[in-house]
Amino acid sequence: MKKLLRVIFYIPKLLLRFIWNLIWAIFKLALILAIVGYGLIYYANNSSSTLATNINRAFRQVELGFSGTNTSDVEKVVSNLSTTDTIPESNGARWAQNTASIYIQSTDETLVAAYKEAITNWNKTGAFIFTLTDDASTADIVATDYSDANSQAAGLADSQTNILTNRITHVDVKL
Structure with a gap:
């Protein structure tokens, strides 16, 4: 009888262990992604490199996606932007080469x-x-x-x- 009960409870125990390990793995992955995301945001906001500019642009695109802004509206705004403009201060701008x-x-x-x-x-x-x-x-x-x-x-x-x-x-x- 003991062996029968062990076999009957072994399958749910195994299933619960699998679910617990899956939840724990998802939590660890989310924590690692949050740390990496925070590091990228910090780098993008505190550096003037091309990589930082591209990271910042990507985060802005993600924010636009989550904010519910219509993509066609964003495309209209971007298409009306001039690629060169006079700005009152450098804002970290630099020459492409030295x-x-x-x-x-x-x-x-x-x-x-x-x-x-x-x-x-x-x-x-x-x-x-x-x-x-x-x-x-x-x-x-x-x-x-x-x-x-x-x-x-x-x-x-x-x-x-x-x-x-x-x-x-x-x-x-x-x-």
């Missing part, structure tokens, strides 16, 4: 000398390489003169940034 070409449009010899000295000094750091060019239309940076009695600025820079990639596409520097 090089840029400069066209010096200034005719003032003092300013031309100042631009060239600044280029030489930056190039000596090795952090970024500027090259002079003779063609303003292909230059990444155009350096010009600026005179405004109402401004107290010694210099201004108007930058254009690709909003989707957060990369600087063109800068007009004015001294």
Whole structure:
């Protein structure tokens, strides 16, 4: 009789153990995914790398999916965005490479000398390489003169940034 009861209770016991192990495995997997997700969100919000930008964009797409926003509405908004725009501050934007070409449009010899000295000094750091060019239309940076009695600025820079990639596409520097 004891053996019969063992056999009868063995199957439910085995089934309960299987269910418990399955629930525990799902819990551990959810915990690991939550930790990895938190790590990715933290990295995406605290780094300016291309990978972080792409991760941030993916999380925004997931948020849009959960918020119930109609995909066609999102597509309309994105299609109306310009890929380049002037923004008031850099917001972590940077050049796609650590090089840029400069066209010096200034005719003032003092300013031309100042631009060239600044280029030489930056190039000596090795952090970024500027090259002079003779063609303003292909230059990444155009350096010009600026005179405004109402401004107290010694210099201004108007930058254009690709909003989707957060990369600087063109800068007009004015001294």
